[in-house]
Every structure is written in C-alpha cells, then in structure tokens.
Amino acid sequence: MQVWKEYQAQHKDRFLQELLDLLRIPSVSADSRHNDDTKRCAEAVKEQLIKAGADNVEVCPTPGHPIVYGEKIIDPALPTVLVYGHYDVQPPDPLDLWHSGPFEPVIKDGKIYARGSADDKGQFYMHVKAFETLMATNTLPCNIKFMIEGEEEVGSSNLGPFLEQNKERLKADVVLISDTSMISLETPSIDTGLRGLAYMEVEVTGPNRDLHSGVYGGAVANPATILAKMIASLHDENNHITIPGFYDGVVELSAAEREALNKAPFDVEEYKKDLGVNDVWGEKGYTTIERTGIRPTLEVNGIWGGYTGEGAKTVLPSKAFAKISMRLVPGQDWINISELFKKHFEAIAPKSVQVKVTAHHGGSPYVTPTDSIAFKAASQAIESTFGQAPIPVRGGGSIPIVALFEKTLGLKTVLLGFGLDSDNLHSPNEKYDLANFYKGIETIPYFHKHFAELSK
Amino acid sequence: MQVWKEYQAQHKDRFLQELLDLLRIPSVSADSRHNDDTKRCAEAVKEQLIKAGADNVEVCPTPGHPIVYGEKIIDPALPTVLVYGHYDVQPPDPLDLWHSGPFEPVIKDGKIYARGSADDKGQFYMHVKAFETLMATNTLPCNIKFMIEGEEEVGSSNLGPFLEQNKERLKADVVLISDTSMISLETPSIDTGLRGLAYMEVEVTGPNRDLHSGVYGGAVANPATILAKMIASLHDENNHITIPGFYDGVVELSAAEREALNKAPFDVEEYKKDLGVNDVWGEKGYTTIERTGIRPTLEVNGIWGGYTGEGAKTVLPSKAFAKISMRLVPGQDWINISELFKKHFEAIAPKSVQVKVTAHHGGSPYVTPTDSIAFKAASQAIESTFGQAPIPVRGGGSIPIVALFEKTLGLKTVLLGFGLDSDNLHSPNEKYDLANFYKGIETIPYFHKHFAELSK
Known part of the structure; x- marks a missing residue:
C-alpha cells in the first residue's frame, strides 16, 4: 500500500535509531549481573509500544525477568493477532572475538552488528514499527496484542504461569513470531516446524x-x-x-516428504566454505537439510x-x-x-x-499447519512484498514457547522470520541486515491485512 | 649431635617465622601477573642464604625467572653437595576451595597451610636452616652449593642453559633435593625413581x-x-x-622387583577413603603402587x-x-x-x-642408584634421626631436572624428601606438617656428615 510505503520511507532513519538504542541495553537474561539492564530494556519496550499507539501497556513482573504487554483493540468482532517476541539476549562471550562491542551497535556493509540485532530485538521491533505504520496511517485492519518477554534465552520458565494467569487478556486467533530465518531475500521461506x-x-x-x-x-x-x-x-x-x-x-517422514524437503536450495560446498570446514558431519543416512530439520x-x-x-x-x-x-x-x-x-x-x-x-x-518440538488462514496470510504477505511465494522449510532451532502457546492458549503460531542463517545468532558478531529489517517492516502490515480479509 | 639439637631448639620459632614470610610471597611462575612476586621471592631467598652464612650469593637472571645461587667452600679437597630446590609455586586456583588464603599461611593441627608449604619452599628451606645450623655450630663437614630456581613448575626451561654456562661453578659430587614425599614419619622412605x-x-x-x-x-x-x-x-x-x-x-621390572615394590605398606581401602572414591582406576594387570610408580x-x-x-x-x-x-x-x-x-x-x-x-x-624419567655413597649417606642420616632405615620406593611425580643434572653435570641425585602424599601438592589447601619440617632440618646435617665421612 502506497500510504504505508510513504510513511515508512519518511521515518526510516528514526526506526533504525530506535532499534540501535534498544540494542545498546545489555539485556543478558542468563547473567544476573545484568538484571538492572533487562529491567531497563523492558521499560524501553513499554515506552516504544505506547509511542506506537498501543493501549494498556504494562511491564508485568514475574519471578524472573518481566514480560511487556500492550494491545490495540479496535473492534472485538475483528480477528486478533498476538505478536510474541523477546527483548532478552544471549551472553556475548567470547568477547575477544567481536570486531566491535556487542552492545555498541555498528552499521557496516548494510548490516547492524550487535548482540540481539537478529535474535530477537531487531525482529520483534519490526512488529512495533509495522504497528506504528498501521496506526499512523489509520489502516489497522485487526486487533493486535503484544507480548514481549525477557527470558527466551534462559528457557521462558515464567511464561507458562503468565499464560495460565492471563488467558482472557491474551485471547487471540493466532500467534505471530519473527524469531527465525529465511533462506534469503531472493528465496523467501517460512519455517513450518521447529525442533x-x-x-x-x-x-x-x-x-x-x-x-x-x-x-x-x-x-x-x-x-x-x-x-x-x-x-x-x-x-x-x-x-x-x-x-x-x-x-x-x-515421526519419520515419508520418502515424498523427504524429497520435497531436499528441494530447498542448498549447496554443500558453499555451506562448508562459509563454515570453514573440510567436511560436514552428522547422522548417517540423512542429508544436511534433514540433519538440521527433521532429525x-x-x-x-x-x-x-x-x-x-x-x-x-x-x-x-x-x-x-x-x-x-x-x-x-x-x-x-x-x-x-x-x-x-x-x-x-x-x-x-x-x-x-x-x-x-x-x-x-x-x-517440545512443533510443526505448523500450512493450510491455516494464518499461514496463507503470511504466504500472501511475502508474495506482496517479495514478488514470490515463500518456500516452506523445517527450521533447526527451537522456540519452545510455540508448543506452550498451543497447549495453554490453544493457538497456532506463524513463524514469519526475516533473519538469515549467516546472522551469527548466539555467536560473536551477531548481525541483522538492514534490508531484512526494512523488508520485515514492509511485509508485516500485509500479514495483518490478509489475515483480516481471509478471516471474514 | 647435641650441639645441632640445642641450636635448632633455640631457633625453632624463628625458622618457622622465616618460612611463613617466604610463603607469603605469591611466586606463581606460570602466571606472568606474578612476575614481580617471583623476583621478590628470589631476593628473599638470597637474603636468607647470606644470613645463613653462604658466600657469593647471587640472583642470576635468566630469560625467565631468576635462579638463586650461593655456596660455602671450606676446603676444595672436601666433597661438595649441590642442593637444588625451587622457590616458585603452582597456581593456587580453584581459589574458592581453599579454607584460608593460599598466600596467608595458617598453622592448624600442627600443619602449615599455604601454597608452596611442601612444594617446595618448606622443603628447600630446611636445607637453608640445616646449613645455618652447621655454620653456627662450626661443624660444616663438606662444601655446600645452593641452586634454588624459579621455574620448576613451568618446566625449568632456562635451567639447562644455566647448567651449561655454569659447569665450573656448579661442580659437585652429588645433587641433594628435598622435593618428594616419604611414606610417613613412622615409615620413612626415599624415592629411588621418578617418572x-x-x-x-x-x-x-x-x-x-x-x-x-x-x-x-x-x-x-x-x-x-x-x-x-x-x-x-x-x-x-x-x-x-x-x-x-x-x-x-x-623397562619392565622383574617379578622379584615387582614383589619388592609391592611390599611397601599400602592399604587400598584407606587410599579410597582418603580420596573419597568408590573404586581405584588404572591399567589392568598392575597394582596401585605399580600404576603410580613404574608405569x-x-x-x-x-x-x-x-x-x-x-x-x-x-x-x-x-x-x-x-x-x-x-x-x-x-x-x-x-x-x-x-x-x-x-x-x-x-x-x-x-x-x-x-x-x-x-x-x-x-x-625424562630417572632412577637413582641405591648403592652409591650418597644414597648410603641419606639412608644413614634417616636412620640417625628416625631410628630406622628408609624403604626405597618409586615415586610417581616428576622432577625433570634430575635427568638434566646427570646429562649436563654428570651428577647423580639423592631425593631426600620429607613431604607426605597427603600434602595436597598442586591442590587447594596444600600443607606441610611442622613435624616433617623440623625433622628435615634435624636430618639434613647428618647427610652432610655421613657423606663427608663415607667419601673419605
């Protein structure tokens, strides 16, 4: 939509500066010496949600790090999307391998280098800016709820009780998460399963x-x-x-399913070169894609x-x-x-x-249905901005809370990730491409639009 | 000798206080942050050698930590004993397992707790005090040279060149080292081999x-x-x-040699209890004594x-x-x-x-001859103060420089150690029994006496 495009072009630089401010907070959840920082980060997320236009924004205390909640209910009759993300980050060590400070974000070659740039500050923040776009252009097509937690990197142990205690407040039609990768901007993909x-x-x-x-x-x-x-x-x-x-x-996949899975573009020589290894390694009888996806x-x-x-x-x-x-x-x-x-x-x-x-x-592991309205909305959103439909792939990582959402809230999740495998998640020099950041902000409003339309 | 006994009884407390001062210097050779401390420790050793009566005392620089040399030549025609020891110590970590500071010596239950108390400050210092006794009572029966190095715990890499460059100065008839253990004060022993x-x-x-x-x-x-x-x-x-x-x-030992070796008093149940393990572990076909001594x-x-x-x-x-x-x-x-x-x-x-x-x-490994004059002198010295001859045993530890002395200086070594296996060498809460410290000071003058007499 032209109005979104114009608004985002106008505020592009500010979007980035706000993200960099968030990346400067060392919200390392695993290290209790950073407890003040995680708290400060939660407050910063709260401020940004309020500025973007959310109501009832609250830093909800837990026995661990707090959960930030916010919402915009425009019409209870409309569908509701629950956006989940996490503001906590992995420990940055080994520090000596970083080319710049993990909490002093640097833009280089079109990439934001900082701990949390891709996992997950840079990704959940796209949702905040997409929401701002919809609010500012008066085009929000559905209700949105935000739940941004601070313990994803340490096992989300306080999220389960929070979900139990807030079932009514968290009522929604789908959970939307950007905390995974796609193959590339040229070959967009959506994770349909997580280990x-x-x-x-x-x-x-x-x-x-x-x-x-x-x-x-x-x-x-x-x-x-x-x-x-x-x-x-x-x-x-x-x-x-x-x-x-x-x-x-x-669950063993059928020969046909394995064949489909192995159709994803993958070059083992490039993979080895990228990692600097002479050989791959893994379970006999399975390809690299299978080893990281279904095994x-x-x-x-x-x-x-x-x-x-x-x-x-x-x-x-x-x-x-x-x-x-x-x-x-x-x-x-x-x-x-x-x-x-x-x-x-x-x-x-x-x-x-x-x-x-x-x-x-x-x-627990999780497999997303690909025939749901939400998955179709995600697929169409990608098509709207990338010009091609995404490839469904099985991701190797884990977002344990996805199974929790299904169990506690009865909600399916869509994993609309904009990261890349080369983002150095959990490693020194974590980065997030500026192009992916902006592409995410551009794509997410379409998800809400298509989801609202398909839900009619 | 009554005169030695009286002198030592009179200066007992001072001997201990001097050792404690030495133990307070954290001369950790492996950690370059302690380089000033190792230097300071070398200077302290020099001062003590001078006070005890040595001549030509010198802190000899090396590319690493310095070597302290001192001597007393009373008559070039008399035999010469070269006393070797080391003033450097192992790193003290893990620090949280120490009951008191590794460099804040504490006397408890008749034991000196400190890093280096047994390995080797407490042991080489017995030689300084034995020498002082002989000088003060005007009874020195032979020439004595001291060479106290600062890199034993990091491989003595600068000792070889030092020996090469100081062959004349280091000329002697035997090397005497106290840096090993005996079975107990009740069952004295002498190490005849080192791995x-x-x-x-x-x-x-x-x-x-x-x-x-x-x-x-x-x-x-x-x-x-x-x-x-x-x-x-x-x-x-x-x-x-x-x-x-x-x-x-x-070199495989004969059945008779193995039988002799296994005659040393050893209780596997007590050994397991001391270490808190349910079972011993090691090479099949060998006893614990063999596993730590000859294998x-x-x-x-x-x-x-x-x-x-x-x-x-x-x-x-x-x-x-x-x-x-x-x-x-x-x-x-x-x-x-x-x-x-x-x-x-x-x-x-x-x-x-x-x-x-x-x-x-x-x-390299080393086996001491047991038929040499020096070994006999050591055996008789132990007999003089313990009332019984020592058991010859194979030690499990390594003093790599023993092989070096033989190769470079052509000298055999006698390992007159007064430590105990329970001294926690290289571990937290290293200790040295006061009784062993004083027994060493009492015994060493007899070594010099017997060695001089047997050399006639």
Missing part, C-alpha cells in the same frame, strides 16, 4: 580434591577423562545417539574441568562439567528425553566416579 | 565461528564432542594407552570449550582445548613421546575438524 530442546548440565566427580597428577595419575579415575569417554559414547560410529529410547516415537541431535554446548589457565599445571582434577543439549523432533517430549538422558548418563558412569545430572530447561 | 613428563596442549577447531546449536547442530562437527572422542580413544578398555610406540622401550600414564589436566558460564547457551563451539600430560618411566624419552603424541593426535582427528598440538615442556 524442541532439552538442555542438561552434568558434573562428574572423581577424587574429593584436585590431586597431583604425578603422585596419583594412573591410579585414580580422572573425571575429565571419564567425562570425555561418557560424551564420546553418546554417539555411535554412525553418529546415531545411543541413549536408550531416544528415538522412540520420532533430533545432541550437542556439547560447553565443557570444562581442571586447569584451563596460562601455562601448565599437573593437576588431576576433582571435577569435570559439561552442558549438553538435545534438539527434539515431533514425537519426542522434552521432559521424557531429559529423564532418559539423566538415567542413561548415570547408568554409564563407572563406579570410580560420581555423576550429577541437572535439567536446565527445554521445550 | 618423566611430557605436557601437551591440544586445540580442536570445528567451524570458523561459534554457531547456533539449533541451526547447525547435527550437521557440523562439534569440536567439544570430537575432542571428547579423541581423548576417550587414548585409553583402551584395559586402560592401556593407545598411542602407537608409547610403550616401546619401557607410564596419561592424564587430562584441563579441558575447556564452548559456554562455561552461568545458565544455558545453545552454542556449537568453534574450538575446544585440553591440557594432557604423560608421566614417563625409564626407557621413554620425553621428546620422542611428545612427538608420538602429536603424530597420533593429528592422525586420529576426523576430516571435519582441524587440530593443533603444542608441547608445553617435559623431562
């Missing part, structure tokens, strides 16, 4: 104190060695995961133990630790998988060590 | 940046997982080390990679690291073993990762 997550921490204890590796080495189980052996045993020689029962219930995985996210400083220390450590997470697919339940992991990890520990397994958090 | 050491650091690189474990997990080799698999493969199911050629040349070993001293902070971060790390050291026995050369390790570790790396292997430092 679930089970995130564990393990602690292996050998001797009751750090020992001199000369005096005791060779005679006492070294927890770092044992942990390595235990981790090594979690994948077999075909890179299948060895936890008993892990694959039980995993469950197990990854070591962190490992530590013993002396890790400068130089040499001949210590036989008392303890070794690892953070291990599993991505889950339809048919797997994260609580069940967490329990299977714990049971297995405890079972394979040799007698000479002690093992403690803790579940951090998790979420 | 060698090869200390390696490995770096495994997967993708060229940290990745989102949801987007890339399952399709790209995770360096933490691969490192775990590589470490796991270094021991087979019998805990034999799998590096090709590793055991080549290892080579491989230990992970440190491992790290990915996110190790608070909470959860779903990262697929770009790199993972480990510090891995091997204890060597007669027949193994540390340079050869370092090369075998490097070659093997590079060979087992899958194509999907890159591996960098660096050798930190090392030293």
Whole structure:
C-alpha cells in the first residue's frame, strides 16, 4: 500500500535509531549481573509500544525477568493477532572475538552488528514499527496484542504461569513470531516446524580434591577423562545417539516428504566454505537439510574441568562439567528425553566416579499447519512484498514457547522470520541486515491485512 | 649431635617465622601477573642464604625467572653437595576451595597451610636452616652449593642453559633435593625413581565461528564432542594407552622387583577413603603402587570449550582445548613421546575438524642408584634421626631436572624428601606438617656428615 510505503520511507532513519538504542541495553537474561539492564530494556519496550499507539501497556513482573504487554483493540468482532517476541539476549562471550562491542551497535556493509540485532530485538521491533505504520496511517485492519518477554534465552520458565494467569487478556486467533530465518531475500521461506530442546548440565566427580597428577595419575579415575569417554559414547560410529529410547516415537517422514524437503536450495560446498570446514558431519543416512530439520541431535554446548589457565599445571582434577543439549523432533517430549538422558548418563558412569545430572530447561518440538488462514496470510504477505511465494522449510532451532502457546492458549503460531542463517545468532558478531529489517517492516502490515480479509 | 639439637631448639620459632614470610610471597611462575612476586621471592631467598652464612650469593637472571645461587667452600679437597630446590609455586586456583588464603599461611593441627608449604619452599628451606645450623655450630663437614630456581613448575626451561654456562661453578659430587614425599614419619622412605613428563596442549577447531546449536547442530562437527572422542580413544578398555610406540622401550621390572615394590605398606581401602572414591582406576594387570610408580600414564589436566558460564547457551563451539600430560618411566624419552603424541593426535582427528598440538615442556624419567655413597649417606642420616632405615620406593611425580643434572653435570641425585602424599601438592589447601619440617632440618646435617665421612 502506497500510504504505508510513504510513511515508512519518511521515518526510516528514526526506526533504525530506535532499534540501535534498544540494542545498546545489555539485556543478558542468563547473567544476573545484568538484571538492572533487562529491567531497563523492558521499560524501553513499554515506552516504544505506547509511542506506537498501543493501549494498556504494562511491564508485568514475574519471578524472573518481566514480560511487556500492550494491545490495540479496535473492534472485538475483528480477528486478533498476538505478536510474541523477546527483548532478552544471549551472553556475548567470547568477547575477544567481536570486531566491535556487542552492545555498541555498528552499521557496516548494510548490516547492524550487535548482540540481539537478529535474535530477537531487531525482529520483534519490526512488529512495533509495522504497528506504528498501521496506526499512523489509520489502516489497522485487526486487533493486535503484544507480548514481549525477557527470558527466551534462559528457557521462558515464567511464561507458562503468565499464560495460565492471563488467558482472557491474551485471547487471540493466532500467534505471530519473527524469531527465525529465511533462506534469503531472493528465496523467501517460512519455517513450518521447529525442533524442541532439552538442555542438561552434568558434573562428574572423581577424587574429593584436585590431586597431583604425578603422585596419583594412573591410579585414580580422572573425571575429565571419564567425562570425555561418557560424551564420546553418546554417539555411535554412525553418529546415531545411543541413549536408550531416544528415538522412540520420532515421526519419520515419508520418502515424498523427504524429497520435497531436499528441494530447498542448498549447496554443500558453499555451506562448508562459509563454515570453514573440510567436511560436514552428522547422522548417517540423512542429508544436511534433514540433519538440521527433521532429525533430533545432541550437542556439547560447553565443557570444562581442571586447569584451563596460562601455562601448565599437573593437576588431576576433582571435577569435570559439561552442558549438553538435545534438539527434539515431533514425537519426542522434552521432559521424557531429559529423564532418559539423566538415567542413561548415570547408568554409564563407572563406579570410580560420581555423576550429577541437572535439567536446565527445554521445550517440545512443533510443526505448523500450512493450510491455516494464518499461514496463507503470511504466504500472501511475502508474495506482496517479495514478488514470490515463500518456500516452506523445517527450521533447526527451537522456540519452545510455540508448543506452550498451543497447549495453554490453544493457538497456532506463524513463524514469519526475516533473519538469515549467516546472522551469527548466539555467536560473536551477531548481525541483522538492514534490508531484512526494512523488508520485515514492509511485509508485516500485509500479514495483518490478509489475515483480516481471509478471516471474514 | 647435641650441639645441632640445642641450636635448632633455640631457633625453632624463628625458622618457622622465616618460612611463613617466604610463603607469603605469591611466586606463581606460570602466571606472568606474578612476575614481580617471583623476583621478590628470589631476593628473599638470597637474603636468607647470606644470613645463613653462604658466600657469593647471587640472583642470576635468566630469560625467565631468576635462579638463586650461593655456596660455602671450606676446603676444595672436601666433597661438595649441590642442593637444588625451587622457590616458585603452582597456581593456587580453584581459589574458592581453599579454607584460608593460599598466600596467608595458617598453622592448624600442627600443619602449615599455604601454597608452596611442601612444594617446595618448606622443603628447600630446611636445607637453608640445616646449613645455618652447621655454620653456627662450626661443624660444616663438606662444601655446600645452593641452586634454588624459579621455574620448576613451568618446566625449568632456562635451567639447562644455566647448567651449561655454569659447569665450573656448579661442580659437585652429588645433587641433594628435598622435593618428594616419604611414606610417613613412622615409615620413612626415599624415592629411588621418578617418572618423566611430557605436557601437551591440544586445540580442536570445528567451524570458523561459534554457531547456533539449533541451526547447525547435527550437521557440523562439534569440536567439544570430537575432542571428547579423541581423548576417550587414548585409553583402551584395559586402560592401556593407545598411542602407537608409547610403550616401546619401557623397562619392565622383574617379578622379584615387582614383589619388592609391592611390599611397601599400602592399604587400598584407606587410599579410597582418603580420596573419597568408590573404586581405584588404572591399567589392568598392575597394582596401585605399580600404576603410580613404574608405569607410564596419561592424564587430562584441563579441558575447556564452548559456554562455561552461568545458565544455558545453545552454542556449537568453534574450538575446544585440553591440557594432557604423560608421566614417563625409564626407557621413554620425553621428546620422542611428545612427538608420538602429536603424530597420533593429528592422525586420529576426523576430516571435519582441524587440530593443533603444542608441547608445553617435559623431562625424562630417572632412577637413582641405591648403592652409591650418597644414597648410603641419606639412608644413614634417616636412620640417625628416625631410628630406622628408609624403604626405597618409586615415586610417581616428576622432577625433570634430575635427568638434566646427570646429562649436563654428570651428577647423580639423592631425593631426600620429607613431604607426605597427603600434602595436597598442586591442590587447594596444600600443607606441610611442622613435624616433617623440623625433622628435615634435624636430618639434613647428618647427610652432610655421613657423606663427608663415607667419601673419605
């Protein structure tokens, strides 16, 4: 619509400056030293929602980081879109690998470099600016509710109770989220499935104190060695995961479905080149697209133990630790998988060590229906601004709350993501392309328009 | 001798206070932030040698931490004992496990708690006080030279060149070192062999940046997982080390020698209880005494990679690291073993990762002759003050410089150690028993006396 285009062209620079201000707040939810920053970020989101035209805007306290709510109800008879996003970000370390400060956003080669630029500040903020556009041009075609939380990166543990307590307030017809990627601006795509997550921490204890590796080495189980052996045993020689029962219930795709999935444009040579690896790696019998989309995985996210400083220390450590997470697919339940992991990890520990397994958090996998009004609205919105229909793809990441929305609110979700796989999410030098940011702001009003029209 | 006993009884408290002052200097050689402290510690050692009566005392600079030299030549015709020790200490971390500050020595239950109390400040200082006793009572029976270095805990890399450049100055008949343990004050023992050491650091690189474990997990080799698999493969199911050629040349002991070795008092139940483990661990076919004394070993001293902070971060790390050291026995050369390790570790790396292997430092194993005059003198000295002859045992630790002394100076070494295995060397709450400290000061003058007499 011309009126949207004109309004957005006029306020383009301000939209960006506002986002940069938001990116300057180090709202790291995992690090309690940043609790004041997450609070400040929630307040900033509140201010922006009010300015954009939302009513009843509120920073809702939780036992953890607050949730920002706002709404614009123009007519209770019209359909309602619940926009979800998160203002919290991943920890920025390792800091020394950033080319500029993670919380000092820099625009370079048409990209915004900052922690949270793509995940998810840059993406949820497109919705705020799309909403502003609709309000300012007096063209809002449906009701909109915003729920922007601050604990997505640490497991959204307070979101479930919030949903339960606010069922009436959150009543809607669909949940709309921009927190995923598309293939490219030239080949737009929409994620139709997300993997679930089970995130564990393990602690292996050998001797009751750090020992001199000369005096005791060779005679006492070294927890770092044992942990390595235990981790090594979690994948077999075909890179299948060895936890008993892990694959039980995993929904296998039909040959036709797999064929369709593998039609997405993908160049393994380019993929290897981009990552700087000589070879891909993964479960035997599956392509890279399948490995990241439809198959469950197990990854070591962190490992530590013993002396890790400068130089040499001949210590036989008392303890070794690892953070291990599993991505889950339809048919797997994260609580069940967490329990299977714990049971297995405890079972394979040799007698000479002690093992403690803790579940951090998790979420169930989710597959979006592609025949819903909301998915069609999203597809048409993309077509309106990209000139072509999006390819439906299965995403590898997890947004555990998507399953939660279905369970608690009875709502389906549309994942209208504008990121790119190259955005360095959770990595140093996270970035979000300016072109994607503006394309999102341009596209989202069409979603509301088509959704309202198709709902008639 | 009554005159020694009286002198020592009179100055007992001062001896201890002087040691505590030395322990207050955080001379951590591995950490360059402590370079001023190691320098200050060398100066303090110099002052104490001068006060005790040594001549030509000098802090000799090296490209690393300095070496303190001092001597008392009473008659060039008399035998000369070269006392070696080290004033540097291991890093104190993990700091939170110390019950008192590592550099704020505390006396509790008859033990001195401080980093370096046993390894090696408390032990080399016994020699300074024994020398003072001999000087003050005018009973020095031989020439004594002191060489107290500051890089033992980081591989003594500047000691070799120093020995080469000071062959004349260091001329002696035997090297005497107190940097090992005995079984107990009730069952004195002398180490007759020490294992060698090869200390390696490995770096495994997967993708060229940290990745989102949801987007890339399952399709790209995770360096933490691969490192775990590589470490796991270094021991087979019998805990034999799998590096090709590793055991080549290892001197196997005869059945009679093994029987003698296993006669040393050792209670495996007490050992397990002390360490808080349900079971011992090690190479099949060997006892705990053999595993720590006559067999080579491989230990992970440190491992790290990915996110190790608070909470959860779903990262697929770009790199993972480990510090891995091997204890060597007669027949193994540390340079050869370092090369075998490097070659093997590079060979087992899958194509999907890159591996960098660096050798930190090392030293060759050493076996002391038990039929030498010096060993006899040590044995008689122990008998003079303990009332019984010491048991000869094979120690598990490494003092790489012992092989160096033989090679460069042509000198045999006697390891007259007064520590205990329970001293928490290289661990939090390192301690040295006051009784052992004073017993050492009491015993050492007898070594010089017997050595001078037996050399006649």
